[in-house]
Amino acid sequence: MDPRELQKLNDALERESELREQLREQVSDLDKKSRSIVGLLNRIHSTPTDKLPELLDDVRPILTSCKTPIAGITSLVPPNEFWKWKGSWSSSLQTIIFGAAATKYLTDGSLISVEEICALLETKEDSKDRFLVTTEDYLHGLISLVNELSRLAVNAVTLGNFQQPIQISIFVKDLFAGFSQLNLKNDSLRRRFDSLKYDMKKIEEVVYDISLRKLAPAPTSST
Template sequence: MDPRDLDFINELLEREAQLKERIREHVGEFEKKVRLMTSMLDKVHLTPKSESAGVYLNVVGKKNIVPVVPELLETIKPVFHNCHRITAALAGAVPQDELWRWKDLWTVPLRAAVFSVVFASFLANGTLVPLVTVAEQLGIREEWKDRFSLTPEDYLHGVITVINELSRLAVNTVTLGDFEAPLRISAFAKEVFTGFSMLNLKNDLLRRRFDSLKYDIKKIEEVVYDVSLRKLIPPRTATPPA
């Protein structure tokens, strides 16, 4: 083999190794921000309803749907904003038209970031934030779609994780004395499940995770039924578990 060919191949390998290392550095920074966001949001499971009030991000004039300390909502704003710098760095590090070559490096933290945005939005206004808005909150731009983007699959995985978390929250809100929250959680979870049912899911992992949602919904329904049985909520709003 020609030594010049070997030198050329070695040079290409070295460039690729350096590129991967740069991308991993940015991904590592992204993971730290995501861990911070999720740990902050986890405090919702410990906050009594009496301490709740305020809004999240740009939602104005709407009360929180479930318990959240106002200070927490304010504190998490700059964390979301700081993600813009990191996602921009990632997009700048990935060569043009090489999204799918490097995507696996950031898939896990990106899905966790989606979870944080969607969960926080639910806590703020009880609605499901769309994919485009999630991308905006994380600073992901449309012009980066060939290098770094939020794919529908990653968005859906994040949404499913939110429903998983809400099944836990339904139990904890009752423990903290908020007997109305499980009703709103149940309505939201069922609406999301209905939306997923209308999708043509061909990805095996995504399909399996969607199928598992019915267990989360059943757990939430059991909480609603239990508080109704104990006359902690109006009987007309409760439905027995499936």
């Protein structure tokens, strides 16, 4: 093998190794923030409704602070190499999207959009070849939201909030209907989408029990 070619390969390996190490620091910071968000949101299952705003106020600054490591990642990734490196932070990003979606839903009962996620994380259109909130990451975050809401539907009853499971049921059914119209070619997404049926069933059982006991008015469609 030509010594010059060997040197080029060695130089390339060295550059990638240095970049990987630099990215690891930023991704580690992002991962810590994502775990902090999950830790706080786990408390929704034991937090009375009137105390929920205080809990969400603790989550929001951490969500906002995620833009710092994301900016660091964006500055490190070479142009047009997003897809090469995205696996390093994809899991953390999906968790952050879940956190943002949960905070949005628990605040006003609505679904967060991709645009709102991008605004929160301050991702730039002109740097999408280095960092991008992909549709798949967004959808993974929403599926995690449904997983969590199915738990909340059960735990809300324990806290004496019989209306919340009904609201969750309406929201999740609407979200599931939207997912059903998507052509999910990603295997991981498709498998996780299938799991939503079990979450819906769990929520429906809670709502049925509430209705049977006449603990809250019967649910009405959001449409």
